[in-house]
Amino acid sequence: MNKLTVATTMCKLQGKPCQPSRCRMVGIGRSSGSPSVQGAVRIVRALVPVWVAAVGLTFLLGVPARAGVAESPLVLYVAPEGDDRWTGTLPEPNAAGTDGPLATLEAARDRIRQRKRQKGLPRGGVRVEIRPGRHQREATWKLTAEDSGTAASPIVYQGTPGAEIRLSGGRVVRGFRPVKDPAVLKRLDPAARGHVIQADLRGQGITDLGRVNSDRLELFFRDKPMTLARWPNEGFTRIADLVGNKPINVRGTKGDRVGKFVYEGDRPSRWVHEPEAWVHGYWFWDWSDQRHRVASIDLEQRTISVAPPYHHYGYRKGQWYYAFNLLAELDRPGEWYVHRESGLLYFWPPVPVEKGDVVVSLAGDLVLLEDVSHVRLEGLILEAGRGTGVIIRGGSHSSVVNCVVRNLGSWGVRVEGGTGHRVEGCHLYGLGDGGIALSGGDRRRLEPAGHEAVDNDIHHYARWNRMYRPGIALHGVSQRAAHNRIHHAPHQAIGFSGNDHLIELNEIDHVCLESNDAGAIYAGRDWTMRGTVIRHNFMHHVTGFRDRGCVGVYLDDMFCGTTIYGNVFYRVTRAAFIGGGRDCRVENNIFVDCNPALHIDSRAMGWASYHVKTTMKQRLDAMPIR
Known part of the structure; x- marks a missing residue:
């Protein structure tokens, strides 16, 4: 209490x-x-x-007494040392080695299918206990409609209580040795020589090295994501000037459409022999980023040209970027680089490599529930995949409970359609995209989906796609985000679109760390997405990149019909922001050290009037409003 x-x-x-x-x-x-x-x-x-x-x-x-003895739930076991030829009814192999747990989740799924065909599900359902250890995933574990439980007989895939159960889409890399190649040593920073070690991935059967900007291989050490070698090691460097020939002017903010710019200092001279140098930057606005492959570096003109497609908004002097995927910049502990032609991995471990596992991600999405109902995943660690941890598509009343979802290339959990799905009590971090995405319902009929994200801890997400990958995304009709802690991220905590969502009792802090003109809770540019209530949340320490300004609740570009009630804002640059919308209500909130507490404007009558006749009108016409 x-x-x-x-x-x-x-x-x-x-x-x-x-x-x-x-x-x-x-x-x-x-x-x-x-x-x-x-x-x-x-x-x-x-x-x-x-x-x-x-x-x-x-x-x-x-509760009336029942005659007779109720049928017991079916219990199956899956273990790394199991065998899919066994019955799966024993938690450990027997002394004779003739029976014991199953080896794979697919085998457990198939046994349940067989049971359903022969006898139906037992009263009380089925529990599959996944035993401790690393369960290697080479491909997505898929469940379909025939793998559903019922309200009376749910199917639960549960890790052994109190133990560590890993569903891993990665492979442990072994065989590291010191770098001896003179050509490689010459390219390395002098400070790194003697510290960087190498391993032959192809020699260990790891041949899918992905691409730098998509389907990418990542490296994790001691359960933490390591850094693809970059410069500067932290933060950004600035565009010194622009040399393109297609100038643009956006309401007085000037730039150029061509991705060619002057760099500061002499560091890029080290990159001219890199086979695949990349740059990542906020090229025009502080809320829109993009990665580019470097097309050329001109040392005389001190310019970098990037490969098209160019950034949608163009490029602006003074904006920030960094370079990455550079062996020459592998110059501090925790950085790594893979040479795709040779298959050699180079790594400077932060502690001796023998003190932890080096894991590279290989599998895509780890779990897919398609048109599945009344299935629960509980007490698992889902990690080291290139895609999403869990995708729930269609179906009803399935859940992900008390799981750790970490170190993935894309989202933690995505719910797409269906009704009544739930993500509860999970710890999500180290994600390439956002944390939890809930979508579903019919906006034209205002039919609710009723998905929930409750009591989750979500942080250090959007590692790769930095903008518009929130900790929780709500789309469609009637999703709920409650009792979550969302913190330490480059952009939004919660982003929403649609109608009648409930965002309540969340704690949000230290988000928008790499962006400005952004919101911890954000929605924008639609007259018809009404009915969302944002209440009893605690938002604190949200000030934007280099304290240039961010927003607590941002109703951008004429967004309408939203209630902001009973929240506490502490040290939020602009706490509540109504950007030209109607029928928004801000009531009974507490503002401490916010400047200003509330912003309201009429942009639709001025600089944003263009959107009224285009985007806003199109979205209005798409809905059955007359």
């Missing part, structure tokens, strides 16, 4: 289904603080025994 906050205590007093174990610190301090909060806690403590007694009496009086 000592961690209940104002918001969660009031949930108790109002009879809302709020559990103390799931309540984030979304109010103003702990319950032991102000007298009003102490009083609320005393009331809750007094009511809990009465409530428990009432529930117990209802249970005793209200």
